Amino acid sequence: MDTSRLLRTTGTVIAAAGLLLSGCTSGGSGTPRAAASSSEGSEAPSAEPTAVPAALRPYYDQKLSWRECGVPGFDCTTLKVPLDYENPEAGAAGDIDIAVARRKATDPSERLGSLVVNPGGPGGSGIGYLQAYAGIGYPAPVRAAYDMVSFDPRGVDRSSPVECLNGPAMDKYTQVDQTPDTRAEQALLVAAFKEFAAACQAHSQRILPHVSTVDAARDMDVLRAALGDEKLTYVGASYGTFLGATYANLFPGRTGRLVLDGAMDPSRPAVELNRDQTEGFETAFRAFAADCAKQTDCPLGQGSPEQVAERLKEFFRKVDAQPVPTTDRARPALGESLATTGVIAALYDENAWPQLREGLRAAIDGDDGNGLLALADSYYEREQDGKYANLMSANAAVNCLDQPPAFAGPEAVEKALPSFEKASPVFGSGLAWASLNCTYWPTKATGTAGALQAKGAPPIVVVGTTRDPATPYKWAEALASQLDSGVLLTYDGDGHTAYGRGSDCIDSAINQYLLEGTAPKDGKKC
Numbered sequence: 001m002d003t004s005r006l007l008r009t010t011g012t013v014i015a016a017a018g019l020l021l022s023g024c025t026s027g028g029s030g031t032p033r034a035a036a037s038s039s040e041g042s043e044a045p046s047a048e049p050t051a052v053p054a055a056l057r058p059y060y061d062q063k064l065s066w067r068e069c070g071v072p073g074f075d076c077t078t079l080k081v082p083l084d085y086e087n088p089e090a091g092a093a094g095d096i097d098i099a100v101a102r103r104k105a106t107d108p109s110e111r112l113g114s115l116v117v118n119p120g121g122p123g124g125s126g127i128g129y130l131q132a133y134a135g136i137g138y139p140a141p142v143r144a145a146y147d148m149v150s151f152d153p154r155g156v157d158r159s160s161p162v163e164c165l166n167g168p169a170m171d172k173y174t175q176v177d178q179t180p181d182t183r184a185e186q187a188l189l190v191a192a193f194k195e196f197a198a199a200c201q202a203h204s205q206r207i208l209p210h211v212s213t214v215d216a217a218r219d220m221d222v223l224r225a226a227l228g229d230e231k232l233t234y235v236g237a238s239y240g241t242f243l244g245a246t247y248a249n250l251f252p253g254r255t256g257r258l259v260l261d262g263a264m265d266p267s268r269p270a271v272e273l274n275r276d277q278t279e280g281f282e283t284a285f286r287a288f289a290a291d292c293a294k295q296t297d298c299p300l301g302q303g304s305p306e307q308v309a310e311r312l313k314e315f316f317r318k319v320d321a322q323p324v325p326t327t328d329r330a331r332p333a334l335g336e337s338l339a340t341t342g343v344i345a346a347l348y349d350e351n352a353w354p355q356l357r358e359g360l361r362a363a364i365d366g367d368d369g370n371g372l373l374a375l376a377d378s379y380y381e382r383e384q385d386g387k388y389a390n391l392m393s394a395n396a397a398v399n400c401l402d403q404p405p406a407f408a409g410p411e412a413v414e415k416a417l418p419s420f421e422k423a424s425p426v427f428g429s430g431l432a433w434a435s436l437n438c439t440y441w442p443t444k445a446t447g448t449a450g451a452l453q454a455k456g457a458p459p460i461v462v463v464g465t466t467r468d469p470a471t472p473y474k475w476a477e478a479l480a481s482q483l484d485s486g487v488l489l490t491y492d493g494d495g496h497t498a499y500g501r502g503s504d505c506i507d508s509a510i511n512q513y514l515l516e517g518t519a520p521k522d523g524k525k526c
Contacts, residue, residue, distance in 0.1 A: 052225075053088075056085075056088050056222075062080055064078075065078075066102065069101065071131045073136075074103050075101065075103075077100050078098065078100065079097070079219070079223055079226055080098075081095065081219045083095060083096050083207070084209075085215060085218050096159070096207070097159065098151050098153075098223070099127055100127075100149065101126075101131060101135075101149070101151070102114075102147055102149045103130070103147070106144045110144055111145060111146070111147070112145045112146055112515070113146060113256075114146060114147045114233065115233050115235065115514065116150060116151075116220065116232060116233065117235045118150065118153075118237065118239075118240030118244070119134075119150075119240060120238030121239050121240075121391065121394065121398070122156075122213070122239045122394060123156055123398065124156070125389070125391075126150030126151050127152050129150060134235075135150075139507060141515060142515065146233065151223060153394075154207065154211050154215060155207055155211035155394045160207050162211065162393045163200075163203040163204050163390060164196055164199040164200040164203060164204070164396075165199050165393075167388055168386070169199070170382070170388045170392070171331055172192075173195075173196055174338060175331065176189055177320070178430045179429045179430050180433065193436060196437070197437075201442040204397070208401075208443045209401070209446075211394070211397050211401060212398065212402055212447055213243055213246050214446075216243055220243070221247065221254060229256075230254075230256075231255060231256030232256050232258070233258075234258050234259070235258075235259040235514075237262050238470060238471055239264065241261065241262060241263040241471075241479065242264040242266055244258050244259075245263075245460075246452065248454035252456040255458060255460070256458070257514055257517060258460045259460075259463065259513065260460065260463065260479065261498055261510075262470070262471040262476075263463065264475055265474070265478040266449065266452050267450060267451040268475075269406075270405065270435070270449070273406075274406050274434075274435040275419060275420055277431070277471075277472065278420050278428055278431040280468060280469045280471065281469045282424035282428075284347040284494065285343075285347060285426055285427070287467050288350075288353055288356065289309055289312075291350075291353060292353070292357060297357055297358075297361060299357060299360040299365060300312055300360065300364075312343070312360075312426055313426055315339070315364055317336075319369075323336075323369070324368065324372075325368065325369060326368075326370050326373050330386055337430075338372065338376045341379050341380070342359060342373065343360075343375070344427070345376060346375055347469045348469060348495065348496040349495045350494040351495075355375065356375070380392060396437055396441070400441035400443065401446055402445065402447040403449060405439040405445075406435040406439075407436050410436070416432055453483060457483070459513075459519040460485055460486050461487050461489055461509075462479050462480040462486050462487065463491065463497070463498050463506065463510070464488065465493055465495065465496070466493065468497070476490075486522075487519045487522045489509055490525040491506050491526050492526065506526045509524060509526070
């Protein structure tokens with residue numbers, strides 16, 4: 001289970017209900033990160049440049065050429081950006097292409113501009129999200145007033161994707177035991193992380209140093225200009241909140257209406273982010289456990305959430321010792337790692353709880369691991385032909401560049417285990433060990449944890465869900481307080497993110513902000 005700081009929106013993972021960029025980090029997600037790179041620190045610049053540097057002017061002045069791209073109602077184009085913003089002069093390091101998609105406003109007479117959306121990750125495809133959900137599923141008044149736009153950030157899918165392991169190697173990687181009981185098992189886990197990092201370096205050496213969140217935020221400003229918008233209007237979910245907050249911090253004067261849903265706390269270092277997220281999954285599991293115990297088909301039995309949790313832990317111990325059979329030829333047995341990932345995937349969206357009950361019941365009572373395997377595959381974006389999207393590769397590449405590693409080595413993980421296990425008796429051990437992935441990364445981190453203030457930006461709406469598994473509610477509280485103009489909007493509920501997930505109160509508040517510019521009252525609760 002490589003779920004370290006993978007942060008996604010809900011839907012894509014479970015079926016096509018909304019979207020999802022989930023996890024916890026080492027690859028959700030999840031995953032969360034920090035502020036700025038090299039020349040830009042995490043604090044807001046004292047004075048934003050009013051003019052685009054001459055070396056960047058050709059990128060800002062480019063004209064986009066739109067074309068049909070195979071999905072009815074959507075157009076696609078390519079945006080040119082410099083590989084290295086520190087050396088953007090023509091020919092210095094070369095350019096990369098950013099894939100962009102658009103669905104035009106359905107009511108041109110009411111058009112306000114472009115609304116850029118990002119589903120999270122890092123590593124989630126914005127184009128996939130736009131075409132499968134946002135471009136057709138966002139509230140109709142919003143789609144009427146805005147061209148719905150998204151892009152695959154650098155290193156993701158169609159935009160110079162980070163490539164690491166092939167399908168069979170990823171199958172092996174996702175099954176490595178991430179709750180090592182012996183030194184030998186620790187050594188196998190460390191070897192797997194090293195193999196993954198080495199493969200990324202071998203296949204993606206050129207792009208790896210240039211996929212930070214700061215780089216993506218700069219790309220987003222070039223996109224804003226190329227779209228013809230004076231200011232950026234943006235909805236970011238999960239990790240997309242960190243991307244949006246980073247943009248506002250770099251370009252407060254170019255920031256328009258920003259909604260940051262399922263917020264990250266950029267001030268938290270990697271180990272704290274991972275531990276916080278571990279606690280978030282425990283909170284989400286307890287909500288599932290309480291609901292499950294009320295159902296007649298609960299495979300974990302009735303009783304308190306603590307009793308249900310203990311039965312799940314016992315199941316994990318059993319599949320660690322004796323994996324459950326599946327009908328998948330490449331993975332004929334479901335072990336603890338994939339079983340745990342399957343459970344975590346379903347915690348992103350309470351609508352997936354029946355599917356989780358069914359998968360657990362089949363595995364526990366019927367010796368059939370196919371249901372949990374399907375959930376794990378949705379999390380990892382593994383196709384039936386055994387190929388993986390580059391989500392996990394891009395996720396690690398961005399996370400490991402945005403912040404220094406959570407741990408220096410296995411000894412540090414062992415010291416931290418008690419605090420992770422306290423945060424989650426069910427998931428703590430596995431998520432602590434998963435946090436080791438950036439330790440062996442070939443590219444040194446360029447970012448550090450730090451508060452983002454975005455001084456001078458207009459009101460920014462920060463949305464938090466009280467029982468969010470991947471982005472704990474306290475992160476939303478923290479980000480809203482750090483931003484000079486942050487406005488906190490709270491959803492008292494389950495699942496990851498809130499906008500477009502069934503709350504009329506949340507949707508009305510955000511729609512009014514996007515359409516009229518009127519932010520909800522700070523502290524509003526739904």
